[in-house]
Amino acid sequence: MQIELKSPFDAHLHLRDGAMLETTVPASAEQFAGAIVMPNLQPPLTDRHTIDSYRARIEAIGGESFAPAMTLFLTPSHTPADIEALKGVISAVKLSPAGSTTHSEKGLHDLVNNHSFMAVLEAMEAMDLPLCVHGETGDFVLDREAAFAPTYRALARRFPKLRIVMEHLGSRALLPLLDEQPNLYATVTLHHLLLDLDALLGGMLRPECFCKPVIKTPADREALQKVVLDAHPKIFFGSDSAPHPQADKARGAAGIFSAPVVLPALAGFFEQHDALDRMQPFLSDRARDFYRLDLPDRTVRLKKDPWRVPVSYGGVTPLFSGERLIWRVVDGA
Ligand SMILES: [Zn+2]
Numbered sequence: 001m002q003i004e005l006k007s008p009f010d011a012h013l014h015l016r017d018g019a020m021l022e023t024t025v026p027a028s029a030e031q032f033a034g035a036i037v038m039p040n041l042q043p044p045l046t047d048r049h050t051i052d053s054y055r056a057r058i059e060a061i062g063g064e065s066f067a068p069a070m071t072l073f074l075t076p077s078h079t080p081a082d083i084e085a086l087k088g089v090i091s092a093v094k095l096s097p098a099g100s101t102t103h104s105e106k107g108l109h110d111l112v113n114n115h116s117f118m119a120v121l122e123a124m125e126a127m128d129l130p131l132c133v134h135g136e137t138g139d140f141v142l143d144r145e146a147a148f149a150p151t152y153r154a155l156a157r158r159f160p161k162l163r164i165v166m167e168h169l170g171s172r173a174l175l176p177l178l179d180e181q182p183n184l185y186a187t188v189t190l191h192h193l194l195l196d197l198d199a200l201l202g203g204m205l206r207p208e209c210f211c212k213p214v215i216k217t218p219a220d221r222e223a224l225q226k227v228v229l230d231a232h233p234k235i236f237f238g239s240d241s242a243p244h245p246q247a248d249k250a251r252g253a254a255g256i257f258s259a260p261v262v263l264p265a266l267a268g269f270f271e272q273h274d275a276l277d278r279m280q281p282f283l284s285d286r287a288r289d290f291y292r293l294d295l296p297d298r299t300v301r302l303k304k305d306p307w308r309v310p311v312s313y314g315g316v317t318p319l320f321s322g323e324r325l326i327w328r329v330v331d332g333a
Contacts, residue, residue: 003267003302003327005280007033007295010262011287012132012167012187012238014038014255015058015068023314024243025061027259031329033284033295034067036132036238039094044073047082048089065296071132076116080123091291092130092165093120097137112154121155125162130291131155132165135174136213145213146173156181163290168192168240170213172223178234185290187238188224190258190265191319196221208317211242212254225269231278236286237266243316258319261309265320267302267327301331 013035015024028035037058039045045054051070058068069091072083083093097111111117124131133155135148152174156164165185166174170192177184191211196218200209209215227235239262242255258265266283270276288295305328309320 001304002330003276003279005263005283005300005302007288007298008263008283008300009033009237009287009293009295010035010239010241010259011165011236011291012036012038012189012240013259014040014240014242016243017041017054017057020243020245020314020316021057021061023316024241024259025058025066027313028241029062029066031259031263031300032066033298033300034069034293036092036287036291037068037070039071039073040096044075045071046073046075046078048086051086051089065298067293067296069291069293074117074120076114078120079116080119083120083123083129084127087127087129090129091293092132093124094132094134096134111151112158118158121159121162125159128161128163130163130165132167134168134212135166141214142216145169145171149174149177152177152184153181156184159183165290167238168211168213169224169235170216170220172220175223175227178227178232185234185236187240187287188228188235189238189240189256190262191215191240191256192221193224193228194221194265194269207249207252208319208321209256210249210252210254211240211256214254225273228282229270229273229275229278231281233286235282236290237283238287243313245315246312246317249317256319257313257316260313260318261320261325263300263302263329264307264325264327268325271327299331300329302327303330304328305330 010032045051071092071094074095136144137147139147168189169186195215241259243257244253311321
């Protein structure tokens with residue numbers, strides 16, 4: 001039994017930089033024809049020069065069969081003219097409200113009352129440039145996504161033509177927004193789809209399952225599984241794969257390195273639910289249409305051939321480290 005996927009696409013990926021690119025780029029390029037590459041480096045990608053040179057570093061490793069689609073890290077000092085100057089350079093703008101995630105200290109405070117932010121969104125709406133949002137507040141950790149719902153709603157209503165992606169959606173409380181607001185979309189990760197807090201805290205603490213937004217309750221996981229299996233037209237895959245060196249993980253850094261196991265684990269999930277035909281639209285078609293991408297033409301094949309996930313990739317512990325997966329990527333040409 002084999003699965004064939006046409007040009008799989010990861011709509012939310014952290015590749016990091018420097019020596020780590022030697023691990024992260026091949027891990028994704030083996031399975032994906034491209035990715036929306038997130039800009040929260042240290043320092044973040046806030047201008048054309050840093051974006052172009054980062055793209056070149058990724059392409060030098062990934063080659064022609066992996067297309068990185070770049071993003072801008074939005075800061076309070078950006079103007080509409082800055083965004084307009086990036087037409088054709090970036091595929092989206094990433095908003096990480098201050099304090100929400102790794103390296104988001106430079107993000108925006110008090111969004112809806114921020115006039116320069118509103119002017120930037122107006123320019124993006126006119127350019128039809130999507131906004132990708134890490135939607136969490138400073139509330140209790142399990143409530144942070146749900147508490148961001150009014151901000152999503154306010155932004156969607158104020159800019160009805162701006163396409164907004166609720167990134168790495170993990171709370172079922174946000175799902176009704178997809179049907180309520182025509183211009184709200186969502187990415188779903190592997191870990192929010194398959195895991196709940198038991199995986200992180202139910203036995204020994206497993207730092208490789210810790211991320212922001214944190215994986216949540218069984219009810220949240222089941223609600224996400226339902227909308228993905230029902231092929232909701234506004235949901236597509238984004239891994240949010242976000243590696244940290246083991247030393248940082250030991251200090252509690254948030255981020256899950258899922259890239260090496262994405263397609264095998266998702267194949268197991270869709271097969272278990274007798275829904276292998278839903279993989280292609282979730283893993284490529286919908287994101288490709290949303291971002292209007294011209295991806296490298298690739299066919300990635302998987303077959304049933306059990307393997308054990310390595311405990312480390314270049315000093316980073318992957319999701320499902322040491323566990324056995326049934327499906328294996330056999331050909332990504
Ligand atoms: Zn992310």
